Amino acid sequence: MDPLFQLLLRMGDNTLVLGHRVSEWCGHAPVLEEDIALANTALDLIGQTQMWLGLAGEMENKGRSADDIAFLRDIWDFRNLLLLELPNGDFGQTLMRQFLFDAWHSIQLGHLINSSDPRVAAIAEKAAKEVAYHVERSADTVVGLGDGTDESHARMQAALDYLWPYVGEMFQSDAADLALVKQGIAPNPASLRGDFDALTRRVLAQATLTIPQDNYAQKGGKTGARHTEHLGHILCQMQWLQRAYPGETW
Amino acid sequence: MNPSLDQIWQWLETVPDPEIPVISVVDLGIVREVEWQGDTLEIAVTPTYSGCPATTVISADIELALRRNGIKNIAINQQLAPPWTTDWLSDTGRKKLQKYGIAPPQSSGAPQNCPQCQSADLEKISQFGSTPCKALWRCKTCLEPFDYFKCH
CATH class of the missing domain: 3.30.300.130 (Fe-S cluster assembly (FSCA))
Structure with a gap:
C-alpha cells in the first residue's frame, strides 16, 4: 500500500472511530454542558475524517468518496489505533481516552502542519485549531475528576490503568512510517514519545494519578493486523444502513 | 455580459x-x-x-x-x-453579533462585555456551545448566560 494512502487511512480512521464512539454519548452525558461538549468533539472528529478520507479517495483515484471508504470497508481494512475502538466505559474512562488521544493528536498534527505534502499540511492546520480546544477540555476534565472525590479519583486511576497498555501503539513505526519520514511527509511516530510523556506526566501529576510502570503495548490496529472484537460491533452500527440499502442517499 | x-x-x-x-x-x-x-x-x-x-x-x-x-x-x-480564522470576521459582523446577543471573539480568548448589560464580570460555563463556533459564558452581574463566538 502507498505510504501516503496508509497515513491518510490512519489519520481518518482514528478520527472516524473515535468520533463514532464519542457520538454514542449524545443525550447520555451526566450534565447538559458535557453532552454538548462531547457532541461538538464528535462533530469535529467526523469533519476531520471527511478531509482525511476524502483526500485518501482522491489520491487513490478509483472514484471512492470519503463516505465509500468509511462505510464500505470491513474490519481488516481499518487502520485506527486500538485505543479508540474500545467501548466508552464510564464518563471518566471516556475522558481519559480522549485526553490520551488528544495529547498524541495535538503533537502529531503539530508536525503534519510542516508536511512536505501541501494537502496534508492544509488538513493538519485546520484540524490542529480544533484539537487545541479538545486537549484543553479533556486535560481540564482529567484533572478535575482525578483530583476530585475519592470515587472520581478511583475511577480515573482505574481508567488510566486500563487504557495505558493501548498508548504504546501510537509510537510504533513501520516501513510506511519510515518512507513518509524520508519524503518529509510525516514525523517518525517514535519521535513523538518525548513530547507526549512530558504533556501526559504534567497533566496526570496534577490530576494526582499514577502512570502505570509497565509499558507493555497492545498493538495491531494501525497496521490492521489484529483489531479488538469491539471494532466489528462499531461497524455494525455505523454501516448497516449503507450495507442494507446500497447507494441510498437522504 | x-x-x-x-x-x-x-x-x-x-x-x-x-x-x-x-x-x-x-x-x-x-x-x-x-x-x-x-x-x-x-x-x-x-x-x-x-x-x-x-x-x-x-x-x-x-x-x-x-x-x-x-x-x-x-x-x-x-x-x-x-x-x-475569526480575524476575518468583519467589523460590521462583530457589531451585529454583539447586538444579537453573541459576544464577538477577542484575541484574549474571553469575551469583553456581557452582550446584555455590558458588565465585564464574566465566567466561562463551557468551552463548547450550541454550535461549533461558540462557547457558553455567564454574566455575574445580570446572571444571564450568553453565547461567545470563540476565537479560532
Whole structure:
C-alpha cells in the first residue's frame, strides 16, 4: 500500500472511530454542558475524517468518496489505533481516552502542519485549531475528576490503568512510517514519545494519578493486523444502513 | 455580459449565515475569492469548523442567491488553506453579533462585555456551545448566560 494512502487511512480512521464512539454519548452525558461538549468533539472528529478520507479517495483515484471508504470497508481494512475502538466505559474512562488521544493528536498534527505534502499540511492546520480546544477540555476534565472525590479519583486511576497498555501503539513505526519520514511527509511516530510523556506526566501529576510502570503495548490496529472484537460491533452500527440499502442517499 | 464582481459581492452580502442569520457569509469571512472564468463564476468558500453542518447549507444558499440574480454557471470550491480564522470576521459582523446577543471573539480568548448589560464580570460555563463556533459564558452581574463566538 502507498505510504501516503496508509497515513491518510490512519489519520481518518482514528478520527472516524473515535468520533463514532464519542457520538454514542449524545443525550447520555451526566450534565447538559458535557453532552454538548462531547457532541461538538464528535462533530469535529467526523469533519476531520471527511478531509482525511476524502483526500485518501482522491489520491487513490478509483472514484471512492470519503463516505465509500468509511462505510464500505470491513474490519481488516481499518487502520485506527486500538485505543479508540474500545467501548466508552464510564464518563471518566471516556475522558481519559480522549485526553490520551488528544495529547498524541495535538503533537502529531503539530508536525503534519510542516508536511512536505501541501494537502496534508492544509488538513493538519485546520484540524490542529480544533484539537487545541479538545486537549484543553479533556486535560481540564482529567484533572478535575482525578483530583476530585475519592470515587472520581478511583475511577480515573482505574481508567488510566486500563487504557495505558493501548498508548504504546501510537509510537510504533513501520516501513510506511519510515518512507513518509524520508519524503518529509510525516514525523517518525517514535519521535513523538518525548513530547507526549512530558504533556501526559504534567497533566496526570496534577490530576494526582499514577502512570502505570509497565509499558507493555497492545498493538495491531494501525497496521490492521489484529483489531479488538469491539471494532466489528462499531461497524455494525455505523454501516448497516449503507450495507442494507446500497447507494441510498437522504 | 457578466455582472461585475462588485455587484456579485453585494449579492453575497445578502446571504445570511444559516445558524446566525444576523450576519452574512461575507461578514463571517468565509467567501475567500470570487472571479469569472469565461461565463462561469468561481467562488472559493472556506469552512469555519471542519464538521460544521452549516457548510453545505451555506454553499447551497450562495448558489440559490446567485441563480436568483440570473447567474447560470456557478462553481463553488471548498478551500482549506489558509484555514478560516475569526480575524476575518468583519467589523460590521462583530457589531451585529454583539447586538444579537453573541459576544464577538477577542484575541484574549474571553469575551469583553456581557452582550446584555455590558458588565465585564464574566465566567466561562463551557468551552463548547450550541454550535461549533461558540462557547457558553455567564454574566455575574445580570446572571444571564450568553453565547461567545470563540476565537479560532
